[in-house]
Amino acid sequence: MASSDSDSDSEAPPMLVPLSRSAIPVTLLTGCLGAGKTTLLSHLIKNAPPGYRIAVLVNELGASEAIEAEFYVGHASRRNEGDDGSGRVAGGDAMVPMPQSVMRARGGADGTNAASASSLKSSTPDWVELPNGCLCCTAKSEYVQLLENIVRTQPGKYHHVVVETTGVADPGPAIEALWTDEGMEACVFLAGVVTVVDAVHLLGQYREKRQNLNRKRAGASAEADEPAREAVLQVAFADHVIVNKCETAGDASTAEAEEAVRRINSAATLERADRCVVDVKRLLELRALDGDGAARAAASASSSSSAPGADESPSSSAHFGGVNTVAVDVSGVRTESAVRAWAESLLWGEQVGCEIYRLKAVFAICADADGVSSSPPRRVMLQAVGQLYELTDGGLWPDANLSASDYRSRVVAIGRRVRRTKLLEGLL
Ligand SMILES: Nc1nc2c(ncn2[C@@H]2O[C@H](COP(=O)(O)OP(=O)(O)OP(=O)(O)O)[C@@H](O)[C@H]2O)c(=O)[nH]1
Numbered sequence: 243m244a245s246s247d248s249d250s251d252s253e254a255p256p257m258l259v260p261l262s263r264s265a266i267p268v269t270l271l272t273g274c275l276g277a278g279k280t281t282l283l284s285h286l287i288k289n290a291p292p293g294y295r296i297a298v299l300v301n302e303l304g305a306s307e308a309i310e311a312e313f314y315v316g317h318a319s320r321r322n323e324g325d326d327g328s329g330r331v332a333g334g335d336a337m338v339p340m341p342q343s344v345m346r347a348r349g350g351a352d353g354t355n356a357a358s359a360s361s362l363k364s365s366t367p368d369w370v371e372l373p374n375g376c377l378c379c380t381a382k383s384e385y386v387q388l389l390e391n392i393v394r395t396q397p398g399k400y401h402h403v404v405v406e407t408t409g410v411a412d413p414g415p416a417i418e419a420l421w422t423d424e425g426m427e428a429c430v431f432l433a434g435v436v437t438v439v440d441a442v443h444l445l446g447q448y449r450e451k452r453q454n455l456n457r458k459r460a461g462a463s464a465e466a467d468e469p470a471r472e473a474v475l476q477v478a479f480a481d482h483v484i485v486n487k488c489e490t491a492g493d494a495s496t497a498e499a500e501e502a503v504r505r506i507n508s509a510a511t512l513e514r515a516d517r518c519v520v521d522v523k524r525l526l527e528l529r530a531l532d533g534d535g536a537a538r539a540a541a542s543a544s545s546s547s548s549a550p551g552a553d554e555s556p557s558s559s560a561h562f563g564g565v566n567t568v569a570v571d572v573s574g575v576r577t578e579s580a581v582r583a584w585a586e587s588l589l590w591g592e593q594v595g596c597e598i599y600r601l602k603a604v605f606a607i608c609a610d611a612d613g614v615s616s617s618p619p620r621r622v623m624l625q626a627v628g629q630l631y632e633l634t635d636g637g638l639w640p641d642a643n644l645s646a647s648d649y650r651s652r653v654v655a656i657g658r659r660v661r662r663t664k665l666l667e668g669l670l
Pocket residue numbers: 273274275276277278279280281282335336337408409486487488489490515516517518
């Protein structure tokens with residue numbers, strides 16, 4: 243319905259309708275303190291295609307009880323106007339994030355900050371109010387609403403949203419919130435999880451974890467190993483990992499860091515970088531959470547994670563709190579009901595003995611949930627994040643002339659204490 247709030251509105255030119263009304267991708271950016279997340283944001287914003295506007299939401303857990311929330315808005319087009327959008331970003335060792343366009347608020351006790359919000363609103367149209375609260379544990383609904391605000395109140399303004407989680411966050415709840423909120427599906431979708439790791443310090447963080455575990459066994463506090471635990475989780479939940487600071491780390495340490503990433507999560511794509519100079523197009527076009535993303539990840543999980551016995555090797559995951567990747571291939575066709583029963587038992591069962599963070603699979607399905615059979619079978623992709631899962635129909639299996647036993651389904655699981663035998667239960 244047309245709005246006629248004021249005379250000025252009626253005289254204004256009609257609002258431009260975005261060329262594409264499709265949902266806006268949201269990329270979740272994680273990584274340990276100092277790994278290079280801000281450096282990556284700066285690189286993304288400066289090198290996005292002209293006119294491609296990225297809203298960046300930063301949520302940090304401060305040293306005190308107070309939560310600091312910031313909202314940056316990147317203007318990719320400024321680089322074409324002789325201004326990189328920051329005034330201070332380019333050059334030098336100290337990378338400073340988009341300071342000209344930073345808006346900051348500290349929420350009040352009631353979760354709002356009306357006074358500063360209104361003064362900021364008057365000075366900039368880019369203000370979005372962020373209630374107080376931690377993105378990853380208490381502010382799920384506010385976080386979702388904020389993203390809705392960014393997209394719905396300024397239609398057509400942004401082409402992409404990047405949410406940077408705090409440097410010590412477990413990204414699981416944030417991913418689940420984004421992936422599941424039905425109200426958001428109309429205007430935004432989770433495009434993928436990008437994790438920046440520091441090639442110089444990654445292995446040190448994991449070694450620290452082992453030391454902390456030893457200390458814990460000797461009676462130290464349970465919180466002692468939290469940062470390292472989160473470092474492992476950030477890699478485990480990733481769809482794309484940027485191994486940063488490679489030049490400083492040198493070839494040997496970089497290779498070791500890559501090997502560590504692969505052992506935790508061999509389904510994620512991996513990219514080396516210095517100062518997070520990465521392929522911007524690849525990052526902006528990441529679509530990891532759809533059916534095709536599941537198929538790509540399942541196909542590319544390294545063969546080492548599918549080797550029988552690899553999951554039982556003490557060295558495979560001991561350094562990483564038992565977090566590993568296991569890939570299995572199974573032949574034959576299955577019904578959708580059987581696949582759902584298998585997934586629910588694995589993800590929801592109380593006696594499973596493992597904890598699944600991400601699950602990606604491609605199945606040959608001979609009958610849908612209503613029992614309607616298909617010959618050739620259908621290609622159905624499965625994605626799971628934590629306890630949530632989704633099946634996506636990929637159409638008829640491309641090769642129609644196989645005998646039933648020649649269809650090969652593939653499952654890749656990333657989690658804690660994942661075992662081949664456990665994945666295969668209910669599939670064979
Ligand atoms: N030597 C080197 N330093 C880098 C590289 N990338 C980033 N840095 C520096 O590392 C420091 C941390 O980088 P940031 O981008 O602020 O890291 P961050 O992940 O945003 O850090 P937090 O916000 O504290 O979590 C900065 O001083 C960067 O300039 C790199 O490839 N090599």
